[in-house]
Amino acid sequence: MRPENYQAVPLGDSNEYEIFIGPNHPGIEGNYALKLILDGDTVVKGTTDAGYLHRGFEKLMEGRLWIQNLAIVPRICVPDPAPMEVSYSLAVEEIMGIDAPIRAQWIRVLQLELSRIAAHLFTFGGHAATTGMYTPMYWGVADRDLVLDLFEDFTGGRVYSIYNIPGGVRRELPEGFLEKLSHLLDYLESRQNDYDNLLFTNQIFVQRAKGVGVLSKEDALEYGVTGPNLRACGLAFDVRRDDPYLIYDQLEFDIPTQQKGDAWSRILVRRDELFQSIHILRQVIAKLPSIKGPIRTAIPNPLSWNVPAGEAYARVESSKGELAYYVVSDGGDKPYRVHVRGPSSMHAVQTLEFLAKGARIEDVAQIMFSLDACPPEVDR
Amino acid sequence: MMKKELKIKSNKTNQQKQKRTNPLANVFDDFIDFCQSKSLFMLHYCTGCGAIELPPAMTSRFDMERLGIQPMVTPRQADILLVTGYVSVKTLKRVILTYEQMQAPKYVIGICSCTVNGGMYWQSYATAKKLNEYMPVDVYIAGCMPRPEAVLEGLNRLKNNIKNDRKEQKGSAWKDYYKNYDYYLGNQQNLFGKEWQTPVDVIAEAKLYGLEGEGTYGENTKKLKMVQHPLLPQEMKL
C-alpha cells in the first residue's frame, strides 16, 4: 500500500542516480549497506554504510572479567569464530607468561583448521549465489553442517564453541573423534571433483567471475588487504608460516597463490586452501595420539583472577585474513583495553569502495562476497 | 478522496463481522486460516549472529520448505519477519520500517536471546534490549544461538497459532500494533528522538482494517501529527 503522505523526489538534470543496497538485501553479506551512485549500470561511486551490527565490543570487554570475555569474543566473527578465541587466549597467555601444553596446541590447530574449512565452504556458496547459481550454496551449507557436527562432538557447540581458555583447551577430545574426522576428510576430498565441475571450472561461473574486481598487488598492500585476498594478488603472505604461532612451524603445508587478483582468483585460492587444511588435519590426526600430557595449564580461580600488568599483541591467520588482539592489562581482574584488528574492516570498507568504482551494478554483490568480508567484525 | 473511500470500506467490514451468524462462514474462516498457515513467505532480516543458523535450516539438511515456508526478498510480499539476533539502534529503525511495509496479516519471530532481553549485550550502549517494546512479537525462539531444529519448532508453533487463530486468538499479534500504536510509537520515540516518524501512516491503516482501539491514539501520536502531512522522504532521519 502506498502511504498516503508519499511524495516523489524530483530528479535533477544529471544522468546519475543513487540507489541503496542493503541492509536487508539478498546480495549483501549480512547486515551491511552500500550507497551507489550510478550512471546507466556503471557505478560512479560507492559508499559503504557500516554500523548496523555495532555492539561496542571493545568497551564491553573492559567491563567483564577475563574469563567472561571468552564468551563474547567468538561473536565478533560469526562464520569463523575459532580464531577469535585462540587469538584472545594467546594474548592473555603472553601477558601471563605461560604457554599452553603441547597437546592443547595441537588441539587448537585442529579446531582452527576445521573452522577454516567450514568458513570456506560457506563462502563458496555465498559467492556462487551472487552469480545466480544456487546449487553450490545448498552443497556448501550441507557439507559445512557435517563439520559443525564434529564441532558439536568435541566442543559442545555447533557454531560458538568457547572451547579455548587462556592456558589451554577446556576438554579432551571424545573417544573415536579422530576416526570420525578422518572419515569427514575423506568425504570432503571425494567431493573435490563435484565442486570443480559445478563451480570452479563451470563456464557459467568462470565467465562471470573472471576479470571482475581486479586488485593489484600494490593496491592490496596499500589498503591493508590480508589473507586469501592478498594471496590472490600473488603475494604469498600467511601468518601461519611467516610468524608461526602454536605448532604451525612443525607442520607442512603450501601457501596457495594466484596472480590475477580478480574474483575468480580469490575463490580459487580459497579452494586450494581448503585442501591444504585437509592436508594439515591429516598430519594432526597422525601426530595427536602420540602426544600425551595435560591439556591445560592451571590458572588461578577465574572469578578472582588478576592478570599481571602488561600488554600483548597476538595474531593468527583466520579464514578472512590476519586477525589480531591487542590486550592491555593494568593488573586488575578485567582488561584495561582490548583492541581487535580484524581483516574485514579493511576488506569491506576501503577495498570494496575502491573495487566497486567502475564496476557494473550486477557485479557489486559478487565483489563483496569474493572479498569474503564479515560485517559483524567490521562493526564489532 | 482517499480517506473517504477508506472509511466506507472499514464500515463495510465492521458490518460484515457483526452479521456472521451463518455456521458456514466459520468453516470458511477456518479454511482460510488453514491455507494461510500452509503457505508462508519469510523475510529474514539478518540483524545479528543468529542468522548463521538460517542457511542450514533453509537448505537441504533441515529443509524449511517442506513446512511450506520459503524465503522472500521483499517485505511487501512477505508474511513472516524473522529478526535474527541483537538489534542495534541503527538496525532497529530499519526493522521497524520493514515491519510497517509488510502487508497484514504479518507475523514477527524473534530468534535468539538477544531479542528477548538483550542477552549477551545487556550492558551494551548500542543495542535495543527488548524487541517487543517496539513491535509485537508472535514467537520468540530463545537460545544463543538456537539450533536449526529450534528454529523449525518455532516456525511450527507459529503455524499452529495461525491455524487456530479464530478460536484462540494467538496468531494476531499484528493487530496489537494497530490497537496499541501509541505505546509502540512512544517507545520508538524514546529511543530515536521525538521527531521519529515513518513514511507509513499506521493510523490510516488501522482505520482501514477496522482495528482502531483506545490505544491507537494518545500522547505520542499527537506529536506525530504536528510534524506529519506532507512527509517528504528527505525528512526521514535514519
Ligand code: SF4
Ligand atoms: S543470542 Fe547469542 S547468537 Fe543470538 S544474537 Fe545474541 S549473542 Fe548472537
